[in-house]
Amino acid sequence: xxxxxxxxxxxxxxxxxxxxxxxxxxxxxxxxxxxxxxxxxxxxxxxxxxxxxxxxxxxxxxxxxxxxxxxxxxxxxxxxxxxxxxxxxxxxxxxxxxxxxxxx
Amino acid sequence: xxxxxxxxxxxxxxxxxxxxxxxxxxxxxxxxxxxxxxxxxxxxxxxxxxxxxxxxxxxxxxxxxxxxxxxxxxxxxxxxxxxxxxxxxxxxxxxxxxxxxxxxxxxxxxxxxxxxxxxxxxxxxxxxxxxxxxxxxxxxxxxxxxxxxxxxxxxxxxxxxxxxxxxxxxxxxxxxxxxxxxxxxxxxxxxxxxxxxxxxxxxxxxxxxxxxxxxxxxxxxxxxxxxxxxxxxxxxxxxxxxxxxxxxxxxxxxxxxxxxxxxxxxxxxxxxxxxxxxxxxxxxxxxxxxxxxxxxxxxxxxxxxxxxxxxxxxxxxxxxxxxxxxxxxxxxxxxxxxxxxxxxxxxxxxxxxxxxxxxxxxxxxxxxxxxxxxxxxxxxxxxxxxxxxxxxx
Numbered sequence: 030x031x032x033x034x035x036x037x038x039x040x041x042x043x044x045x046x047x048x049x050x051x052x053x054x055x056x057x058x059x060x061x062x063x064x065x066x067x068x069x070x071x072x073x074x075x076x077x078x079x080x081x082x083x084x085x086x087x088x089x090x091x092x093x094x095x096x097x098x099x100x101x102x103x104x105x106x107x108x109x110x111x112x113x114x115x116x117x118x119x120x121x122x123x124x125x126x127x128x129x130x131x132x133x
Numbered sequence: 134x135x136x137x138x139x140x141x142x143x144x145x146x147x148x149x150x151x152x153x154x155x156x157x158x159x160x161x162x163x164x165x166x167x168x169x170x171x172x173x174x175x176x177x178x179x180x181x182x183x184x185x186x187x188x189x190x191x192x193x194x195x196x197x198x199x200x201x202x203x204x205x206x207x208x209x210x211x212x213x214x215x216x217x218x219x220x221x222x223x224x225x226x227x228x229x230x231x232x233x234x235x236x237x238x239x240x241x242x243x244x245x246x247x248x249x250x251x252x253x254x255x256x257x258x259x260x261x262x263x264x265x266x267x268x269x270x271x272x273x274x275x276x277x278x279x280x281x282x283x284x285x286x287x288x289x290x291x292x293x294x295x296x297x298x299x300x301x302x303x304x305x306x307x308x309x310x311x312x313x314x315x316x317x318x319x320x321x322x323x324x325x326x327x328x329x330x331x332x333x334x335x336x337x338x339x340x341x342x343x344x345x346x347x348x349x350x351x352x353x354x355x356x357x358x359x360x361x362x363x364x365x366x367x368x369x370x371x372x373x374x375x376x377x378x379x380x381x382x383x384x385x386x387x388x389x390x391x392x393x394x395x396x397x398x399x400x401x402x403x404x405x406x407x408x409x410x411x412x413x414x415x416x417x418x419x420x421x422x423x424x425x426x427x428x429x430x431x432x433x434x435x436x437x438x439x440x441x442x443x444x445x446x447x448x449x450x451x452x453x454x455x456x457x458x459x460x461x462x463x464x465x466x467x468x469x470x471x472x473x474x475x476x477x478x479x480x481x482x483x484x485x486x487x488x489x490x491x492x493x494x495x496x497x498x499x500x501x502x503x504x505x506x507x508x509x510x511x512x513x514x515x516x517x518x519x520x521x522x523x524x525x526x
Contacts, residue, residue, distance in 0.1 A: 041232035
């Protein structure tokens, strides 16, 4: 995402693009762990969807179908809250990729 | 035709508010600014103003209401003093950062401790880096004139920065003076219709006000904020000139009093400048070549203009009605002395703190300063860079 210079910014910190937070891929915040969805264990209780602070649980029709890694921050709440006998979400290690264009 | 009215400083601010009739007035009473709020409340109860009058539970909330109302798209004012302004502190920076043209009347008062209700500049000087434009008034007439001009300055599209107008607590806020009040219609015409920029109440355009900035944007937004106050000098001059053309009382960055052929000068703001003028007259009668420079605008500081006015003098005394503990002199002194740094030759500059907690400053104290300036001018030597006036040593 191209960042504006100070001269290009709107007066008073005003953001004219309401809802543009979708452009912030919070998935870049993950630091070594990500949730993995195991569909065959899932009881479709939607606890993960309810607890996820970043709306990163993918739902198709009436069913949880996986994780949206563009926005999942790897906080692990979904795995923690998952009540199925055998966990349908588990945290696994992942290689850390540095966030794009953080400090300049 | 303007009318002559006998009003005190607080009433002049309230009178200006009645004439401008802002959309929202939010304030919490505090001595010595209480009468501003009381008088506005009375105007509202009597149906003389149409704007909303909000009484929140604290000054912090009062400024928060102002920020909300200004973001919504309203013309907004408040009034406070001392601890009240201190309690607004974090909201002051937000108002400036969001570029909201809020106008505040401040009846300058000392800060605790020890608790004191009288006039000095500790409150507004404490807010000098908050991003607000600061205008100081010598008397009730100036408080009235400055407060009206403040709306035009704050709301100018190149500025869009909050403005505070200082009037010395009790000395001005509670002193009756005969002032010229202009016609309501002429004042309304002068301030004009308010044009909000990106108002939240415009539901056809969805915006976010005050979003979170991380390391990637905060710096750019702060640099962008500077532009408003940096554009202010031209606007302040234009508005002061226009006000003069319309009402016969022009205003600039500062007032020079008997500065032609002066060799020494006293720099002092607000009500003390009035007493200083009497002292200058007496000293001039004694043949002393001394003048007065009374800054009106403290933020943005008119450094070049003040330096140009002072550069040829031999000695200058800057009088501050606040202290800046641990700093290289009090606030006005550091600005003036710094402004002169690039000039050669430049005058010797000394600093006197006066009037803390409402302590009187009389003609004799200015004469004391003039005597010290004479000695510096004669010898070219400064023996004492800082001093205090009318203090029991």
